[in-house]
Amino acid sequence: MKNVILFALMGLAFILAGEFQSWSFSLTILNLCLISAVMALGVNIQWGYAGIFNVGIMGFAALGGAAAVLVNAAPVPEAWAAGGVGILASGVALLAVIGLIVLIRRKLSGQLRRYATIIAVIGGFFVIRLVYDPAVEAIESIDPAKTGFLGGLGLPIIFSWAVGGVFAAGGAWVVGKVALGLRSDYLAIATLGISEIIIAILKNEDWLTRGVKNVSTLKPAVPTAIELQNAPWFQDLAANFDANVIVASGIFVKLSYAVLFTIVLLLILWLSEKALKSPWGRMMRAIRDNRDAAQAMGKDVTRRHLQTFIIGSAVVGIAGAMLTTMDAQFTPGTYNPLRFTFLIWVMVIVGGSGNNWGSILGGFLIWFVWIEAERFGPLMMELVTSGMDPESPLRTNLMDSAAHLRLFLMGAILLIVLRFSPRGLIPEK
Amino acid sequence: MTDILNALALMSNYVFVPGLAYGSQLALGALGVTLIYSILRFSNFAHGDTMAFGAMLTILATWWLQSMGISAGPLPTALLALPIGIAGTVLFVIATDRMVYRYYRKVKAASIVTMMASVGVMFVMNGVVRVVIGPGEQRFADGERFIIKAREFKEMTGLAEGISIRTTQAITVLVTIIVVAMLFWFLQKSRTGKAMRAYADNEDLALLSGIDPDKVVLVAWIIAATLATIAGTLYGLDKSFKPFTYFQLLLPIFAAAIVGGIGNPLGAVAGGFIIAFSEMGFTYAYKRFVAYVTPGDWVPDGLLQLLSTDYKFAVSFVILVLVLLVRPTGIFRGKVL
Numbered sequence: 001m002k003n004v005i006l007f008a009l010m011g012l013a014f015i016l017a018g019e020f021q022s023w024s025f026s027l028t029i030l031n032l033c034l035i036s037a038v039m040a041l042g043v044n045i046q047w048g049y050a051g052i053f054n055v056g057i058m059g060f061a062a063l064g065g066a067a068a069v070l071v072n073a074a075p076v077p078e079a080w081a082a083g084g085v086g087i088l089a090s091g092v093a094l095l096a097v098i099g100l101i102v103l104i105r106r107k108l109s110g111q112l113r114r115y116a117t118i119i120a121v122i123g124g125f126f127v128i129r130l131v132y133d134p135a136v137e138a139i140e141s142i143d144p145a146k147t148g149f150l151g152g153l154g155l156p157i158i159f160s161w162a163v164g165g166v167f168a169a170g171g172a173w174v175v176g177k178v179a180l181g182l183r184s185d186y187l188a189i190a191t192l193g194i195s196e197i198i199i200a201i202l203k204n205e206d207w208l209t210r211g212v213k214n215v216s217t218l219k220p221a222v223p224t225a226i227e228l229q230n231a232p233w234f235q236d237l238a239a240n241f242d243a244n245v246i247v248a249s250g251i252f253v254k255l256s257y258a259v260l261f262t263i264v265l266l267l268i269l270w271l272s273e274k275a276l277k278s279p280w281g282r283m284m285r286a287i288r289d290n291r292d293a294a295q296a297m298g299k300d301v302t303r304r305h306l307q308t309f310i311i312g313s314a315v316v317g318i319a320g321a322m323l324t325t326m327d328a329q330f331t332p333g334t335y336n337p338l339r340f341t342f343l344i345w346v347m348v349i350v351g352g353s354g355n356n357w358g359s360i361l362g363g364f365l366i367w368f369v370w371i372e373a374e375r376f377g378p379l380m381m382e383l384v385t386s387g388m389d390p391e392s393p394l395r396t397n398l399m400d401s402a403a404h405l406r407l408f409l410m411g412a413i414l415l416i417v418l419r420f421s422p423r424g425l426i427p428e429k
Numbered sequence: 430m431t432d433i434l435n436a437l438a439l440m441s442n443y444v445f446v447p448g449l450a451y452g453s454q455l456a457l458g459a460l461g462v463t464l465i466y467s468i469l470r471f472s473n474f475a476h477g478d479t480m481a482f483g484a485m486l487t488i489l490a491t492w493w494l495q496s497m498g499i500s501a502g503p504l505p506t507a508l509l510a511l512p513i514g515i516a517g518t519v520l521f522v523i524a525t526d527r528m529v530y531r532y533y534r535k536v537k538a539a540s541i542v543t544m545m546a547s548v549g550v551m552f553v554m555n556g557v558v559r560v561v562i563g564p565g566e567q568r569f570a571d572g573e574r575f576i577i578k579a580r581e582f583k584e585m586t587g588l589a590e591g592i593s594i595r596t597t598q599a600i601t602v603l604v605t606i607i608v609v610a611m612l613f614w615f616l617q618k619s620r621t622g623k624a625m626r627a628y629a630d631n632e633d634l635a636l637l638s639g640i641d642p643d644k645v646v647l648v649a650w651i652i653a654a655t656l657a658t659i660a661g662t663l664y665g666l667d668k669s670f671k672p673f674t675y676f677q678l679l680l681p682i683f684a685a686a687i688v689g690g691i692g693n694p695l696g697a698v699a700g701g702f703i704i705a706f707s708e709m710g711f712t713y714a715y716k717r718f719v720a721y722v723t724p725g726d727w728v729p730d731g732l733l734q735l736l737s738t739d740y741k742f743a744v745s746f747v748i749l750v751l752v753l754l755v756r757p758t759g760i761f762r763g764k765v766l
Contacts, residue, residue, distance in 0.1 A: 053541055125735075178750055184541050185472045186753060189683045193746035196680060204739045337676070338555065342548055349545065397563065404559035411552025415529055418546055 003357060003426050010364050017372070024247070027254035029371050031326060034261035035319050037363030040347040041268055041356060042315030048354035048428065049281065050308040051288040053188045056175065058340035059195030060313045062202055062332065063171050064164030064320025069215045069330045070208075071160035073152035079139045080150060083207065086135020087150065090128050097124030139207040149210045158221045160321045161264065168317020169310045171198065176306040195341065202332040209330060216329040222256040225249040257326055264322065265360070268315055272356045284308060285354075338407065343370065346414045352424025361425055366410070373406035380405070431588065436721035438590040442579070448702075448709040450598040450667050453605035456701030457660035458678060459685035460612065460694055461653040467629035467692035468649040469530065471543040476657060476682065478554035479522060481675035483658025484665045485562045487514030488569045495571070503573040505597065505666055515658045522654040523647065525550050534646070551676075558672045567670040570597055597666040608659060609698055612652065616694065621648055629692060677742075681708070684745040688752045690759025699760060707748055708741040 018026035039057065046052040097120065104116045140148045171194070179190035203211050228234040228249035238248040275281050287294040287301050295301050324330050343366065351362020381402035388395045417424065458480060465473045473479075490510035500506045529550055533543045576599050579591030616622040621644070628635040628645045636642060661675060668674075685704045689696025714732040736743065752759060 051541075053544070178754070182753060182757070185544065186687070188472065188544065189680070189687070190746075190750065190753075193680050193684070193742065193749065196677070196742040197740070197746055200739050200742055204737055336673075338552070342552065345545070345548060346552075398560065401560045401563045404556055404564065406556070407552050407559060408556030411549045411554075411556060414549035414552060415546060418542070418549060419529070419532060422542070 003361075006361055006425060010361065010368070013368055017368075024250050024254065027251060027258060029368055031254060031257050031261060032323075032371075033364040033367045034258065034265055035323050035326070036344065036347060036367040037360040038261075038265055038268060038319035038322065039316050039344050040351060040359040040363035041265075041272055042312045042319065043344050043348045044312075044351075044353060044356060044359040045272060045315060046308055046312035047348060048356075048359070049276065049284040049288065050305055051184075052180075052305060052309055052312070053184050054191045054309065054312070055188050055337075055341055055345075056191030056193075056195035056198075057316055057344050058335050058337050059191075059198035060168040060171060060316040061320030061323065061340050062195075062198055062335050063167040064160075064317035064322075065324035065330050065332075065335075066202055066209050067164035067167045067317070068157055068160040068218060068321045068324035069210075070152045071155050071163050072157040072218050073149075073215055074154045074217070076142065076147045076149065076151035079142045079147060079207075082142055083135035083137075083139035084150065086131055086138065087207065090132035090135060093124070093128045093131055097121075097128065100124070136205075136207045144213075147210075148213070149207050149215075156221065157218060157325050158260075160325065161318050164317040164321030165314040166317075168320070169314040171317075172310045172313030173306070176309045180305045180309060181302055192337075192341075195337065199332060199335050202335075209332065212333050214329060214331045214333075216331075218324070218328045218330065220253075220328045221260065221325050222253055225253050228252055261322060264318065268318070269356055269360065276356065343410065346410050349414060350417050350424055352426040352428065354428030355424070355426050358424050358426035358428075365425075366413075369413075370406060370410065373409050374403050377405040378402040432721045434586075435588050435590045436718050438582075438586075438588055438592050439718055439721065442590065442592045444706070444709045444713050446592065446594055446598055448706045450601045450663075451709070452702035452705030453601050454660050454664045454667065454701075455678075455681055455685045455705050456698040457605055457608065457656050457663070458682040459689065459697035459701050460609070461656040461660070462682055462686045463689075463691055463694060463697040464649055464656075465653050466686070468625060468645060469534070469543070471540040471547065472683065473653075474544060474547045474679065475525075475551040475554055476653075477675045477677070477679040478551045478558065478672075479518065479654060479657040480661030480664070480678065481558050481670075481672050482521060482554050482661075483514050483518040483654065484661035484670055484675070485514075485558050485672075486517040487511055487658065487662045488562065488567055488665070488670060490514055491569050501572060503596070504600070505570050505572045507569055507662055507666055508600070511659065511662055514662060515655050518658045519651050519654040521554075522650050522657075525553075526646070526650050555672065555676065562670075562672075564672055567665070569670065570666045572596060595667070597663075601663045601667055604659060604663060608656070612656075612694065615652075621645075625649065680742055681705075681745040684749040688748055688759055690761035693759065693761045696759050696761035703760075704745050704748060708744045711735045711744045712738045712741050 014026050014030055017029065039061065042060075043054065043057060046054050101117060101120050101124075104113060104120055108116055139150060142148060175191060175194045179187045182190070202209055205211065206213065209215060223231075225246075226249075229245050234249065234252070235245055238245045241248065283294070283299060284304065286297075287299060287304055291301055344363075347362035347366040348359050349362070350366055351360065352358025378399060381398055385395045385398055458476065461479075462473060462476050465471070465476070487507055487510045490513035491505075491507045494500070494506050494510055499509065501509050529546050530543060533546060573596050576594045576596055577592065579593040582591040582593065583589070614622075616626060624635070624640045625645050625648060627638070628640055628642065632642075635645075664675075664678070681704050682701075685700035686697050687700070688703055689698070689700030712734065714734040716733045719733055
């Protein structure tokens with residue numbers, strides 16, 4: 001009952017935002033809330049089910065975003081002609097080097113193995129660079145102002161949601177293989193590192209995703225506002241509702257996204273709930289609560305952790321692709337760990353770790369507060385500083401940076417929940 | 430012969446001198462992380478933002494001193510302001526311990542919960558820093574900019590390549606040597622320092638022999654806050670102050686602490702320099718260096734850069750992973766997390 005009330009209150013907040021601010025604004029928040037909720041679900045699978053502390057959420061979300069580019073962007077045939085072979089060849093070279101290293105590790109032993117590995121790594125690096133560098137240069141010199149990258153497949157962007165999940169799962173497999181055998185602190189630091197590296201790659205490998213030049217030519221998943229305004233059927237529809245066509249088209253677009261995102265959210269929620277209630281879910285919780293006992297019962301803890309880590313990261317990747325879909329552009333420069341990693345953590349903790357409904361509520365609530373705090377921060381600051389001289393430098397400085405109060409607010413919320421209600425708003429049953 | 434000297438000068442100017450300064454900054458940061466880990470037994474995610482907070486207070490104090498017309502002559506005024514910054518940061522950090530961490534110590538919470546709390550503290554400090562000084566870049570270095578300018582060096586030695594040493598770089602190294610020496614003396618010789626080592630080594634035995642845990646924790650926070658402020662200020666003097674870069678320093682700092690062996694102060698210092706020199710070495714473009722050391726006019730085509738500068742995080746990360754795989758205790762046999 002309490003949970004229904006909590007969700008009803010959340011709904012009320014959206015209605016209030018719609019009435020007093022604007023419906024378009026309220027729907028924008030709602031869409032991002034839906035995406036945040038999916039991300040929070042992914043993190044909850046890792047943390048709530050298995051106790052894995054992943055601080056690389058940003059990287060997996062960015063992989064999802066990159067998937068949107070690679071699926072949807074129009075292919076650039078000139079670039080493929082110039083450097084496609086080279087890129088493919090360096091890919092093959094990379095695989096060959098990895099294969100060679102695996103072979104060395106398997107067949108040789110002792111000192112010889114160590115030196116052979118080192119030589120293979122160093123030699124492989126230069127061999128790959130030999131093929132890779134000219135190819136990259138060729139690709140990036142093709143009309144750099146407009147393309148300068150290989151482009152994507154030109155498929156509808158909605159496919160990228162699945163591809164984003166696969167990308168993130170692949171990334172998670174690599175990270176998990178390296179770091180999951182270690183204790184929680186190392187895993188946290190390793191994931192923090194890998195997410196920074198993923199962002200660095202996306203920012204610098206211009207041939208892949210145009211780097212910081214951004215890709216803003218993605219085709220949206222639903223009709224754009226302009227298309228709707230020119231469509232006769234939509235003009236009729238708007239007339240029926242007695243609405244302004246321009247306002248109505250904006251709201252229609254956002255509503256369409258909301259419907260799509262809700263479908264994804266419900267699907268993932270349903271699957272997560274199923275998994276949680278299955279023998280698999282019970283096993284995961286057993287591992288989380290008493291690792292040694294579970295191991296004694298013959299459960300392969302590291303393997304299960306890897307599995308959960310991959311699944312959770314895939315969900316985050318899906319959410320990342322959804323985010324890029326809604327923005328219809330990919331901007332690697334905007335990925336910031338505070339917003340993409342630690343804010344998601346606040347959502348999971350506040351909502352209630354281990355409970356999927358809690359994560360969803362947390363995702364909604366925290367994103368709502370995050371956005372509204374940006375608006376209300378300056379208002380509050382105005383109130384606090386109202387006694388001061390309006391021209392004083394202190395006041396103008398505080399007013400300028402008031403929007404950052406929300407970071408303070410998030411920290412305070414996290415600390416208070418962690419201290420006084422560590423099980424969150426909707427605790428695990 | 431001159432070619433070799435030129436090559437050496439080139440490397441010193443672009444890799445050795447900046448690496449020494451950067452390594453010192455990382456070493457000071459890693460010392461704070463390692464200290465908190467060995468006494469309070471959690472990885473402090475707020476350490477980067479503690480550095481930012483300390484640097485911010487020092488900058489504000491610097492501006493205040495400057496407005497009163499006080500300066501340190503050829504040295505940066507920030508050195509005079511440093512004690513004020515340290516005092517403020519120590520007070521703030523002790524307040525966070527009282528309000529946040531003490532409770533988790535009392536209930537003997539899992540280290541991961543305390544770590545989560547440190548994420549909360551990180552947010553709060555980040556917010557405070559951005560509200561007070563803003564998210565933008567601040568430069569606050571004043572006084573003499575250079576000890577040796579590249580041009581003077583060239584005139585002095587007649588070489589084609591110059592070495593320039595900035596005042597801030599020299600100060601960074603000097604201050605680090607003093608601080609690290611003091612810290613090691615304190616940990617090895619003083620009564621409180623010995624108590625801290627005993628507590629870090631075996632909490633139960635330390636408690637049995639009458640060591641006051643509250644005092645040990647308090648001193649650990651005071652030292653960590655002092656180190657963080659000094660590290661943050663030196664980094665800001667050497668490069669520039671921007672809140673977000675301090676958050677990003679967290680990764681190399683953790684890498685330094687773990688590579689050296691977490692919980693081991695000597696390891697933290699060594700780790701800081703290992704990470705710094707690797708980052709510098711891997712991202713430096715060796716074109717001119719190779720041109721000097723190879724005979725004749727053979728000049729390579731490319732920049733001969735192993736990795737683009739933007740991948741410096743990858744360097745610390747790869748070293749971290751390698752150490753974790755090959756020797757999880759770190760080079761100096763620290764603890765395993």
